[in-house]
Amino acid sequence: MKKFREKLSGRIFLALAISSVAALALITVFILVQGLPIIKSVGLIDFVFGMTWAPTQGEFGIFPMIVGSVAVTLGAAIVGVPVGVCCAIFLAEFAPAALRNVFRPAIQLLAGIPSVVYGFWGLLFVVPLIRDYLGGPGLSILAGSIILGIMILPTIISIAEVSLLALPRQYKEGALALGMTHWQAIKSVLLPAAKSGIVAAVILGIGRAIGETMAVIMVLGNAVALPGSILDPVRTLTTNIGIEMGYAAGEHQQALFATGIVLFVVIMLLNSTAQYITRGNKVNRGKKK
């Protein structure tokens, strides 16, 4: 009986693990199978660099959407990365304990709030501000960058803070003992030492920005055209899927899956880079000891 239970439990865990992997593989395979035919028939170059997206007339070029995604993501990084890294330094080095105990859960809350709420808030405050003071329709790359910049803060802050806190105490103590000021110690010892973790934090934050859909649908304006300035509306890869999936059929639907493949590949590349950077760092540190 006991032996039977031993064997059974091992088998069950193995079966669960295999089905998890199978499920995860299923997603990848499925999206590839659905999207690859259209990439084949249109041609990869024409699909990725094509300027016209007119799915009802059989024109499938996603270049304007790629430009949109890149522009908004870069903007989000410009807004979010400096603030996020400063916040991580604040939490790891400067914050009084009482403030830290409020700040950390607050960041978690920021991470948990539904993206539609951010989008709506952007629509109410950010978009009118841009329209009134900077001109243009308000629904723009700038609005999307600001909202996404806010949304990626929790990812950047928490990962960067963890990598700062993971440093051995001697680093800071040694720097201070050499007569450095606190900021000098941070700038010339702690930040370089935690660099790989911070870079990973930024990459994962960027990954989150590229993948976000609902918030950007609400503030980007969704026009399929190359933007002339950051005050122009754009459409991203994700919003293209979100807007058109409801009514797409046939080749049009396949083209949306193909858009999904492009997203999938970009995110995979970003995540593997982040994993590679953090892992490389662990190996290095292990060697030093």
Added chain:
Amino acid sequence: MKQAHFREKIARVVIWAAALLVMAVLGAVVVYILYKGLPMLSWEFLTQIPRDMGRAGGISSTIVGTLLLTLVAVAIAIPFGIGTAFYLAEYTRENIVTRIIRFSAESLAGIPSIVYGLFGFIFFVIMLKLRWNILSGALTMAFMILPTMIRTAEEAIRAVPQSYREVSFSLGGTKWQTIARAVFPSALRGIANGVILSVGRCIAETAAVMLTAGSALRMPASLLSPTRTMAVHFYMLATEGISMPNAYGTAALLVILIFLINVVANMLVNRFVGKKESR
């Protein structure tokens, strides 16, 4: 030397300013939603079915839809997530299989929710002919939370001190007894924390759910009824300009729910950590 102290001051000011800015933005979002939405939250709003596309009535059916979808998604993901985590942490050494499992879980954790929505739409709604309903939405969400659940559970299991296992084995415990009676109870808080965070993700998700669960406002009769979750309802009310007051009310309830989920998760983590430190 003077310059160094001057720079120190500037750096301090900049870093404090960044932190206060983040707090201010968070405060602006949360306070505004609660300020506009809290007055809407009445017993009638919570218990009546939406009428006239959501212009009148309450949001009861969307609350029920959200809770059912979340419950089913988490119930499906828990055995697979935790089982896989135990397999990774307890049953194998590092080898090609564990590396494949971990790599796929880590990679798929970052895939955008809209891609999960695409998959759920074509696979569950169209191919398996489940149509748009709670079950399709829940299955899609279960796929989406699985990678995170595996990772958090594995971390919690690995955080259990090796001595627990050694003591159990030395008392003659078998592998299964060790896992069930020594490892699992100690890892439970960490595992529960991962589960609760997954609940939060299900409640907050919009894109994937909209593509798979439909947008019906009727009270769901079974898991095969289409439904509209609170996040989707909020999106529709707000973007189609149907009813701003009701949109604020729904958003306020969502923010409160997420807040409560975070409080519970933090309580678990704090006890988890406290327990570890007191050892």
